Amino acid sequence: MIRLASFLLASYIRSxxxxxxxGSMLIAMMLLYxxxxxxxxDSYAVTSAFLFVGGAWLSFSFLNHAGAVLEQLSVIHAGSMRKYAASQMLALLAVIVFLSAFFLLYPVVMNMFAETVSARQWLIASSGHLALGMLGAGISYFLQAAYIRNISRATAILLIIVILSIGARQIAAKLPEGLSWIRWAFPPVAEMIDTLMRSDTALLTGVWGVIGYTxxxxFALAAAYWIFSAYRDART
Incomplete structure (x- = not known):
């Protein structure tokens, strides 16, 4: 799977x-700093949001870059559709880890912070970035051409999910009190951003609870994609 993941990444880079x-993520980060x-x-909370949005966009383009012929050959090489799906997720995970490391290290190397980053801040920020990057990739799994043929419709759905995820707390606040729980049904992006911003003073149990839920x-999105991939054929 590692070889196939590397091949898929190389194919994507050539595209x-x-x-x-x-480029959009880098420009947004440069403006922030x-x-x-x-x-x-606060800065890490914002860059983790950048990574969620950029990760969703990047994953969407990665999952849709391969044509039907390349997908058929990749499935044959992998031996099964599930192994092909796992290779896709592995390739995306490698990209998310790299981008997370870049977002975390850039402000430190360039001396952009007002204080030294503590071990607690490092651990929470790195966990938050990786979690939101993986979440961004996860919402794109079922929006590729293999599931939604109309790319414009898939793009619109992705944008709606991203907007609802970021605005979930504001949406829930306008609902009756008994429906406030609905914000947890959305991808917990808003909760994660708020948690990262308050993490210096918040209880660790609450911080790690939100990170763990994210x-x-x-992982639930990844597991669902891996399971359902066995019930579809390679595109023709």
């Missing part, structure tokens, strides 16, 4: 479809 999502010094966790949500 240059990564340029728009990666155009002035210094910056607060540590990982659980991302």
């Amino acid at each position: 240059y479809r990564y340029f728009a999502p990666v 155009s002035y210094k010094p910056n607060p540590v966790m 990982y659980l949500y991302a």
